[in-house]
Amino acid sequence: MAISLLTPEFIIERNDARCIRCQVCVRQCANLAHIYDQEEDRVLADDSKCVNCHRCVTLCPTRAITIRKNPLEFKENASWTATAIREIYKQAETGGILLTGMGNDKPYPIYWDRMLINASQVTNPSIDPLREPMELKTFLGRKPEMLKVENGKLKEKLPPQLELEVPIMFSAMSFGSISFNACQALAMAASELGIMYNTGEGGLHKNLRKYGKNTIVQVASGRFGVDPEYLNAGAAIEIKIGQGAKPGIGGHLPGEKVTAQISQTRMIPLGSDAISPAPHHDIYSIEDLRQLIFSLKEATDYRKPVAVKIAAVHNVAAICSGIARAGADIIVIDGFRGGTGAAPLRIRDNVGIPIEFALAAVDTRLRQEGIRNQVSLVCAGGIRNSSDVIKAIALGADAVYIGQAALIAMGCHMCQKCYTGKCNWGIATQDPNLVKRLNPEIAARRLVNLIKAWAHEMKEMLGGMGINAIESLRGNRFMLRGIGLTSRELDILGIKAAGE
């Protein structure tokens, strides 16, 4: 076999004076980047295997290790960058599709960072969340256009609603794409926080059924793990049509990851590839979607809200209007920066549109049609912090999903190698030796901390705006101003420029 033309992306630097030869790095690296040479009593490195996940750096007791970007330069070329050249080498060597993990990392504009939030001065008071109540409770589900009240009583009960203490949920991440311990941590945290986590299309492990009240069960094109018991086990059902990281294509869990547990949970043979088709083969049009929505409602006795998740694509506003009219109770839009366990690189980096535009366009369209009030809108894909959440809600979202942020809270270092199954942090792997590195209790605690911290920050920002209930921020675009945006972009976002 010919020599690889690929040079290492990172170099491992070891301060030999600090290294005590404990070999923690050797044992911790699933990529086998660290090698102990017994004869020389030295720890060596194979830079080419390093993915820069920081596992060894974090665990090295003497802080002897640093990982650097390989400073090796190609001849400068604005068109043929190092990345472009390396991608060609990879494909020339393998003949395959380039794979990657996590969300789009290209320097597209991040519109969250081009919107600024308002605060009260003089003409109305800001509200101090330490002294005044500040309410984040949010209901997701279909709302009637009006209430009917007779003799002080509700004449008709509301359709089923999800009651969230904080308008943040954990995105769909399947058992398979992430480890059982990671799933359990998400479930425990959601249950402690009074929010929801989502099974993804991996089915629901029997040990996690007790978290049903805080679970959204997903029905995707592969229908893995779906039966009546599964549908009734959660608080809501989500039909996944598409995903922001890979709009228009399906998923593939390789057979080697289909362990006994996964095989049971997904209801597929041990070691068989789990392939989700690109479309649902029973949904080729909007009226088919309506049939699936109502089949699921029938199967659950109309006691669970049904969400439909799509990737943010060019015609997203019209599609969402159709989904609302097809009977969905919640619409989830996943932007092109949304994460994934595995996606073809070209798709991840080039298909779909920014969530900020998609969200604004959908909210505007549903309002123009007078149906925004009937359906809840959840925004996903690239929410990084509490101010992103505030901006999303001001643009028109009822709540947001976070995936990558939740993984990072559990210990993910965004090396983007989820698809290799060698996650050193025990998150995106099924290797029992790696999985046990993730302690579900500790990971759950970190998730709870993160959401609580964001909730505190959101309350501060709300109070600053003179608002004490999150529903008064929903679609309140007056609270946003754009910076560095063209007037066309401002129009689409439906906001004014800073200074206006």
Add this chain to the structure above:
Amino acid sequence: MLLREGNIRIPAGCAISGIMNKKGLLFSGDDIVKSIALMHERSNGLGGGFAAYGIYPEYKDLYAFHVFYHHSGAKEDTETFLKKHFDIKLSGEIPTRKVPSIKDVPIIWRYFVLPREDKLMEWGLAEEEFVVRCVMRINSNIDGAFVVSSGKNMGVFKGVGYPEDIGEFYMLDTYKAYIWTAHGRFPTNTPGWWGGAHPFTLLDWSVVHNGEISSYDANRRWIEMFGYKCTLQTDTEVITYIFDLLIRRHGLPLDIVVTALAAPLWDEIQRMDDERQELVKAIRAVYGSALINGPFSIILACKNGILALNDRIKLRPMVAATKGDFVFVASEESAIRAVCPQPDRVWAPMGGEPVIALLEGVEDIWP
């Protein structure tokens, strides 16, 4: 160039006052002018106005349109429109007095009208809805024309100036009503447009409001889904439409409407019994976008009575009092004592706690 109200959102602080006789006894505008005049410091001369109910008993079945015209062309266009859609029973200029501080006075006209039967048939609308649409059409389509009020047996008198001068200008001492409400405005900047003064009205509804709500755009974008057009970009306008939608169109009882606009806090809701909790939860879930957030005190008036309401954490002052059949509400207690030195009862309502005064024999504020 300064933009006119409607093209820009202008924050404003204010004074409000309201007096009602629950037996429907008519009394002159002297007291309301005296009451609002006492709060002179709460306005800055850039807007004042009054709403009066019961002033046109001889035409009580006709819609009374008070209209501002900024040029005679607007008057011609509007009258052409009115003639096409209404039978005009009577019309004429609203009498005024010369007051030195009141300047840039528009043409102020009054019409007593009934919708034309053929037009009602053609549009397929109930009378009230027809009137609402016509008013919205004039206000948004005819440049230089603004319908100030359009209810029956009521009218609004407003303009640019201190409220006491506006009262003098419109000769309110010569009118008699059983409900009077008043507003003195303290806008942070305004080119001084007469239409931008308050009260704001729709049909019989009139609203005077003190505050600057922080939920404005959430409220606006929600109410516009129901066919309302927020052309003035003021809090008062959006609040009036929310009342109209919830009370008139959704037929909700007033206590439910109050629960939507100034919702109880969740920890309070948690302490309610199960049935009440289910109801209030449903109100907050369905009418969350009608929650008015941020500081406000408002007086909503209509032919049946008044509702005074503070925001749920009482960020604006509001005091109420009673004396015999009279009910008083004002931004400051002094404004009540100025016209009623010895009330039977004076109290400061809690945040979100409504003060409701209805005419004797009337069951709810609508219809």
